Amino acid sequence: MVVEQRPASAEQLCELVREGSDASLRFVGVGTKPLLAPPAGNAVTVVMGTLRGITEYRPSEFTLSALAGTPLTEISDALAENGQFLPFDPPLVRAGATLGGAIASGLAGPGRMHWGGVRDYVLEVRCVDGLGRLVRGGGRVVKNAAGFDLPKLMVGAGGRLGPLVEVTLKIFPRPLARHTVAVDLAGPAPRSALELVGACREDAIACEALEIELLGADRCRGWLRLAGAEHAVAERTRRAVGGLRARYGAAAAEACGEDVEGDGSRGAPWRRLEDWSWVPPGAVAVRAPSSLRATEALVERCWRPGEPGWIGAGGQQLLLALSPQRLSELWSGGDELTARLQPVRGADPWPAGAPRPDGVAPAARAFYEAARSALDPNGRFAR
Incomplete structure (x- = not known):
């Protein structure tokens, strides 16, 4: 039986932590990324969705x-009224993802390729520590170097260091226009994908985003998103298409237009x-x-032709869709590469009663345990 608590205020949340029950506490938003915070033993699930606004x-x-x-939709709508947006481009916004979940998941x-990750935009947090105290870190100003950088520590912690109550973010003006360019690549998928990243740098193609879709052992497709003022983006798009065609062939690259969200094979993938x-x-x-x-070693080790996969954020992450059995097989190898695989959503990959990894990298283990002991x-x- 799953036990849930829904605190309506920061004070109620502090009291819940101070109760001193034998059961540990697991914090969730609305469950858009359930595998990042799976049920643990007799843990009480604390639903944070009532702390909103x-x-x-x-x-x-x-x-x-x-x-x-x-909800991130509420934040995005408020920002859009003033021509602003969340630069770290959080996923699952329309699925109901919350601000706390975005920070806790990281x-x-x-x-992220152009603007940076979640950690770059968190200025201040209020959270609850293991003694039920409301703790504040950072400040509500862009330039602030006072004290220990608690806000960045909470990014990607999954609520294991304490539940977030309130977050202050740095935001940016939204680009006036975005255009997408698609380029088909031949050759071994990992190598040709990374060559495209290098080609964009050599040709000074300033991408806001560069995602590479793995389609087969010898085929992948690069998706470039360019952003800025309309006239400037149109000219940069024209030059990017010309440069990519010179490298990969006249039929390899094409402009997909502005903010294309089509469902066809050439439709931009951002949605x-x-x-x-x-x-x-x-x-x-x-x-x-x-x-x-x-990335090349990670793709060769973990991806098989025919499985959906993306080399994302200009080579800074790998996204895969694996069967639960396939993921278990990769984890059983026990090597450093497969230890990086973090399940986010979908089918539960863990057999009943099996231990679940906490996603902490071995190099960060000592620091993580010290932070847990303190908080x-x-x-x-x-x-």
Whole structure:
């Protein structure tokens, strides 16, 4: 039986942590990324969606504060009225994802290549520690270097260091126009994908996003998104198409137009990537943070032709759709590459009663345990 609690205020949340029950606490938003915070033993599930609402928005200062359970759609709508947006391009917005879930998961979308990740935009957090105290870190100003950088520590922690109550973000003006360019690549998928990243740098193609769709052992497709003022983006798109055709052939590259969200094979993928609709039913959506140097080895080790897959954010992450059995096989190898695989949503990959990894990299284990000891000395929060 799953036990749920729905605190209606920060004070109720603090009291819940102070109760001192034997059961640990697991914090969730609305469940758009359930495999990042799976049920753990006898843990009580604390649903944070009741703590919602924008508490402060200063368009002229480019900052916004909101409670952790605030839907990202509500935040995006408020920002759009002033021509602003969330630069880290969070996924699953239309599925109901919340601000707290976006910070706790640390997941960024295609725009991460140009704008940076979630950690770059969190200015201040209010959270609850393992003793039931409301803790504040950071500040509601863009330039602030006071004290320990608690906000960045909470990004990607999955609620294991404590539940977020309120978050202050740095925001940016929305680009006036976006255009998409598609380019078909031949040759071994990992190598040709990384060559495209290098080609964009050599040809000075300033992409806002660069996603590479793995289509087969010797075939993949690159998707470039260019952003800025309309006249400038149109000219940069024309030059990008010309440069890519010179490299890959006259039929290889084409402009898809402005903000194309079509469903055809040439339709721009940004909607599919935002809502993860490229993941087939019954599969596990998996993310693996990477680097350009490690991506080729990661693809060769973890991806098979025929499986949906993306080299994302200009080579900074790998997105895969795997069967639960296939993911278990990869994990059983016990090597550093497969340890990076983080299930996000979809089918549950863990057999009943099997231990579930916490996603902490071996190199960060000592620091993570020290942070847990400081913020949760009594072990109130589920691992």
